[in-house]
Amino acid sequence: MSTGQSRGVSTRRPPPMAPMGRARYVVMMSLILIGLGLLAGRIVDLHVINRTFLQGQGDARTLRTDPIPAHRGMITDRNGEPLAISTPVMTLWANPQQLPEDDIQRLMLARALGTDLDSLNERIANYGDKEFMYLSRRLTPAEAQPVVDLRMPGVYAREEYKRYYPTGEVTAQLLGVTNVDDAGQEGLELAYNSYLSGEPGKRRVLKDRRGRLVRDLEVLQEAQPGGDLTLSIDQRLQYMAYRELKVAMDENDADGASLVMLDARTGEVLAMVNQPSYNPNNRAGLDPRGLRNQAIVDVFEPGSVMKPLAMSALLETGKFPLDTVVDTSPGWMRIDRYTIRDVSNNGKLTLAGILRKSSNIGMSKLTLQLDEPVVPDKYRALGLGQAPGTGFPGEATGNVPSPRVWSSSQWAALSYGYGLSVSPLQLASAYTAIANHGKKLPPSLLRLSSPSEGEQVIRSDVADDMLRMMDEVVSPQGIRRAVVPGYSVAGKSGTARKTGASGYQKSSYRSLFVGITPVSDPRIITVVMIDNPKAGAYYGGAIAAPVFARIAGNALRILDVPPDRLDEMAEQDSKK
Template sequence: MSDKQQVFVRRRIEAVAGLLALGLVMLLVRAVDLQWLQADYLTSLAEKQRYRQFTAVAPRGPILDSKGRTLAESVEIPSIAAMADEVPAGRVNELARALGLPSEKVDRKLNKRHGFVWLARQVPPSIARKVMALNIPGVRMETEWRRYHPMGPETGHLLGFVGIDGKGLEGVERSWNAALTGEAGIRQVRRDARGHSLPDGVWLREATAGKSIKLTTDASIQSIAYAALAEGVRSQKAKGGSVVVMRPKDGAILAMVNWPGYNPNNYRQYKPGQWRNRAVTDVFEPGSTMKPFSVAAALASGKWQPDSIVYCEKGAMQVADYTIHDDHPEGWLDVTGILVKSSNIGVAKMALDIGADPLHDMLTKAGFGQRSHMGLGGESPGIVLSPDRWGPVETANIAFGQGIAVTPLQLAAAFSVLANEGLYVAPMLVEGGIDAPQNAGRRVMDASIARQVMSMLEYATSEDGTGSKAVPVGYRVAGKTGTAQKPDARGRYSKGKYTAVFAGVAPVDDPQLVIVVVIDEPQKSMYGGQVAAPVFRHIAESALPYLGVPAQITNQGQWQAMEIATEAPVFAADSTYGMSMREVRRFAASRGLRLHVRGSGWVTRQKPANVASLNSGEELEVWLNE
């Protein structure tokens, strides 16, 4: 081999050795890069290829009634999911048939997607078993939580419902969603070398259930109210109705129902307009149920006394360019008679006498025109105009419940003022203080005035009054009927659409319940005494014994005793002939007689003829005429 060839061979060897050395250096650099510089990144990348994570929704806390009975709870239910890139394309049709879904819909969920995807959530167990029996790679069954309301429509409007992702969308479920919602968990699953998920898994963070909430509602009274309302609406072929049952001493809402109802377990089958809780969202003109507060304002002014008399103009009175009518024309009536006969003219005269400001002040103190802040979303404040916008017509109208709009909840809270001897206690729905208002109570009227109005309202439920059909046997009830024309689309009063109302307290001697019944557009009768009062009676006669308040059955016959709040002088007369209504009431009170009055004006007939023979507790019946 020549020298030249030797040099060539040596250079080739050197070149090869250099390349080998360079390769070794590059390998060393790469090894350092992989093992040290990128170690954390590559480790996490490997873990991601080996493991996958998904979020597991936590169960919501239960909703309980005041006795600890379950009103809403979360139950486990299967859902079908998949790792989209692991499902064989050839088995999509088979999977869709088992799920009962169009194959195109399943294919859209899987196509061009990677990782975890829901195929069908909250399916019946039978479908879940059928899918899993196919043993399709990448398809898995997961456990979710579904909200269940055991009382169905009876609590639908009050409790609301929960969406498929576990968020409250209506009612209590929405208003107290933060407290009821639990903390979601994180679950990790392993994959094999081909990327297929393995059946085992571990919790990186276990799901934590939400807090329970205890309501003031009583499930039994809720059922009683719902059944009575449904029967009342159906019997009158009405459009709908609402009932609120409240315990006056602490403002606890014992029942809140609407008809027609909806089942929150299948809420998608109903229109959104059917979901709202009309007892707090919808307003209506209260009609004559506003008169007790107008009377209270007049008594509080000092210008009027319970035995003051008013001439009711024989059923028609002109105020400015507007004529006020009474359904039953009356002459002279005292303040009690105005409520008993439900005279628009009588209460309008009293309101015009005291003026707009005192009446407005009484109404706002009683809670009208403002939200109760009980916690339910969508609550309406109602409509009470500023007194500077009240002329004589507005003042007169508002006194008998027109030109003002209230919710059933507001009316119940206002009647609780009368039951509480003048103290307003805010409505309360949640026990124990989760967003519950501080119910210290505020003074709305003097206790003596509240007692006087309650006495008048008790007489309004006697056979002389418009609310006689509200009285259960053996119980004393104080209440007021209301009938109000509904405004039409043009803002005028409709001639054929009415709201029938009854609001009352029972029993009078120890108020346990305030019940407000509102019936929307009854067809057979428009009067609150004929339509709403019987619903009140059905609720009271079932709820009071349930609460441990027994009926007091006496030998009173068909008449009820009437209590007079004021002290009355002793009358020496042996006859009531020629006495006014005020005088004959004082006469009956002085002797402890049970009085039944017919007509108005002055006494022209009495029964028995010999009043002197009557003993305390016996009945005196008189007829009055002008």
């Protein structure tokens, strides 16, 4: 029994593991444990030690901070009508290194951009070593959409703003323009760029590996729009003045023209136009002359329009009563080496007659009786030879000479408007003193909340006398072409020879007229300058005066200024 049991069941113990097998086991287990330890260490490194760094690296490949474009402030006229506004546009750009090499895809992109494949490939080749290139800038959303719809790798769209000028060439030189980055480059856009420019915002977005927007996450900083600018300009007057000035330049075959209209009570610029002009919304083929706001930045010798201002200086000396008579015969006189002439021999003239006949002889004889340079001193007191202070870029200061020793010819020339230079704006501003009982008002291109007090630069009684004397100048017996039916006008014409390389030119002139209306309660002051009319006539009374009459008459009706000469208007109608 015991023998059978011993044969059916083995009671022997397994043989001990061989030394080589035991070592293999230990090595394998050690490797597994080491691997697990390294893996655990790496997990700790990634999720604990370097978690912040790695999270930032991951976000840098998916999260972006994009700028939010700021809306540039609007420019309006005094009544709130828009003169310059910013509209949303799209800018398309590309990473040349991400663009597909396939010609078919590039051909689709070229067609969507409105160009040809060769031009596109050439541009991509030029920027091949860079990561940024513009495809097209400042497109309307509708123009950019065909490119966006391609969803092509390496092509991106960015929101921007583009400046638009509803009034076009009518206000071009005054407003100026912005560049492709919507920053002011000329005119008031440049002068008030920091005020008009907004502050861009920031937003966090999620993008895929190709840089395409997946989702807006949050706004980090809101965009701050620029400030709105309200000008003193009245758009209605600006349009009307521009139309009339353009017609006058064409009719007289002139090289250019400028007009400034001021509010006589505040000094605000109600209209400022120039010819030639340009369209700021489409600058292709523009005339470079049209870029200049001649009314502010250009100066010239004004001629006889200075006589009322010079006469005010003479009257203030007390040496010349209003009934003073000057013999201007024989219509010419020699001073130093120069001959001064009147248009005709006017004989004996009163002070009012000197203005009405625009006598150079009369002004010269009065001025040469004085021992002090009262005329140039008065010009400076009226702001001539100084910047007007409007803040417009490049505004001209003009020049009033101040030699150490005055010659008689210099002294005389200043009294009839030669030997100095002024801009149309300076000239209009100087005449505010005559319109306001001797108080000069500083000109303003911005709408004023309250008018300036002004500065007393002419004695009030003298200013009033000058206004009445100028009223006599514009009449059927004087400068009849400046008459505005139903309204009284105080004005003065001027005709000044232009200078060239060899001095004064024989057949090149500037025709001017300055008018204040209505005389009973001055409302507007208007300066008209026609540069080098070549159609025949060139005198200010024949060329600039009728332009003034049309513009001033329309302006008074637009401003709803009641007529103050209805009796004369009725008398003229009865004669017809």
